Amino acid sequence: MLSSSRATGRGRRTVVAALGTALVAGTLLATGPGAQAAPWHHRPAPEHSRHHQPVMRELTPQVRAQLDTAIRSVLRTTKTPGVTVGLWAKGNHDYVRAFGTADKATHAPMSPGYNMRIGSVTKTFTVTALLRLVDHKQVRLDDPISRYVPGVPNGDHITLRHLAEMRSGLFNYLLDPDFGKDYLTDPRRTFSMSEMLAYSFKHPVAFPAGSKFDYSNTNTVLLAMVVQKVTGQPFDRYLARHVLQPAQLHHTFMPHGTEFPAPHARGYTDQTADGSIGDATDRNPLGGPSGAMISNLHDLRSWASVLADGDLLSRATQAERMKLKPTGMPGLSYGLGVFGNHGWIGHNGSLPGYQTVVVRLPRAGATLVVHTTSDIAFRGKAPATMFAKAVTSIVTPKNVYDIPVAPPARD
Template identity: 55%
Template sequence: MSHTSARLLRKAAVAVAVGTLMAPVAAGPAWASPAAVPAALGADAPSPSPSGAAVRDLTPGVTRQLDTAVRKVMHEAGVPGVTVGIWTPGRPSYVRSFGVADKSTGRKMTPDLYMRIGSETKTFTVTALLQLVDQKKVGLDDPIGKYIGGIPNENRITLRQLADMRSGLFNYSEDPDFDKALTSDPQRPFTPEQLLAYSVKHPVRFQPGEKFSYSNTNLILLGLVVEKESGQHLGDYITQHVLDPAGMKHTLFPTGNEFPAPHAHGYTVQTANGEEADATDWNPSWGWAAGAMISDLRDLHTWARTVATGRFPDGGRMVSAAVQKQRLITPGTGMIKGAGYGLGIFDVLGWIGHNGSLPGYQTLTVYLPETRTSLVVLLNTDTDYRSREPSTALGEAITKIISPAHVYNLPVTRTG
């Protein structure tokens, strides 16, 4: 597989896993994280907050450390623009934008911009599936062959194994023909069936349940299950049953390359010639249920707690307590110490959520239940930094300062 294909796949993948975890593809992915950034920046060294809580109070001194840390990663990684949000109930918040949203005009990055969120889409697709589980329309331990045919091991791979990345199915975004098709015409549309075709021509990598392997193919199948059993297009279902009840008016599932204004331009080197390109208008349909969605800082702040707790902001249940409990069982991936992956969600040293990456954009949306702290990071490049994702480098640098006992660090093993 070409380097470009490997990188695409990684991104789409999610963040956690590896090999995905943040791996891969268009869909959402987020792949490797950047190298760690020293936390002791500025005059004040990280230390517990006066209350002894897991997250430090955002005093002026800590805020200065955060500003310095973000700028340091941006400079070293060549990131054009970044927005960061940190919120803990009852404490001061931190919302900052740095750099530019458009390199050609110099327009500044601001907190109100729409961004492509890549593999964070997986959290919405799996939420839709879990709602159907609650409605008894599907069962987590049903074989995928009950709903979709023509899949290797279709009578053995369960919906649960698709959602927790333990199916063994080949990741379509690693296929050389897919890589060629995408990089030769980044604005071409893909159907879910076309994406699956790139996967099913390959043998399975292992038998269902044997181990963890991040694969965007899994989410394409789950998206089709949601459509079949709900009778709605996936984007329509997610809008009606997840986004609207959550009050997330700035999040959408595009059908093509549409992109609401104002948005940041995204920059990538995932091109046929390896040169940097503006990927803002590239068609994200190749990620579909695994990584096509768009959101902004405000909505991802809402989503961080909503997906981690299973409750909408008004207190109503998004999924039942029993199903949410199953979702948050996050077995280790065997690749990353202190990290596990559950049903479309990860836990990295206490931070629960997902990351996303696709050409031009990376995101990180996580929640620390111990202090009810939400962290959202948005940036407009997906170019690797020291063989890791810049979103991970930023997450690591930030959490070294605010939560030294819970440092977000997601090294990823490349699979290509």
């Protein structure tokens, strides 16, 4: 969650993280009062030893035991109810484990077979849908958004590329106080894409298009509207037919409201009106094309490869997607709906009750998927980030996944 730091106050921070604006700050809660900047500890291996270290350690029984211990330690430290971790590598053994509970009331064990809400990982699907249209010559990345959606502030200068790479300068509707009030009043409410944009467009554009990186869910909503405009189809229908089906993802979809097919784990959050811990399972995940999708471990394993390898796109379009640019945060870069994190390629997601990391390390042929049943930050750090860092510190010590805690907002 590379987020804007414009939100202050408990109610606004609640909603800011509500939609999985998760990208590069671990959780948007980290941008609120009390969050501290974390020192950067990852150091490259000494020059003399680099050529003697494998990219990824073999998943021997000893390494598996280390992973079990590390994951259980993070589970205890963060008090996360449940987590699933999937790690796969070419020519290596798989590591797929579940820890903790899927339901604090029944104490049902966590399972790697559950459906999960994936938050901002949704953005990777939305941008892929747009890039399919680029390949079909139906849109161009350097088209202005005003060509497709009227009324966008600075719309004649903001291109589809700016939107996909989070450099539009458009206000993130999640940070609007009226949106926060409306959402907290009814967490099961469904907002249309036009309603979401209305919260954003009340605010001025923050900077000239292309000049800065600023993570905003507004961008992805607009891209979905472009897909609808050009194809004449509802976005979820086009997504299913032209992205999910070709990728053979049979357990991944865009919900219309609060539906959440069984089996699934329950999710817990402190993003509530009074700050107490509550059950967020049946909330509306909001955001549609920015953060509402549901998937499972098996599908996301496949999707990580599709995303990093460009299986659904032409070589030229995939090259455009993978033009990763600096974000201003150490070790983190962003392309078209995808990030680079210390060699790992993919995205993360966070929304009330759930966090996800879906990344691939191409040089090792390795894929990592993490699901948690809590978004409650530990000392400003996202639980999913802590699990992913623990795993990669052991198996890929030269490529440690991490997202630093953002500094506190100074409004």
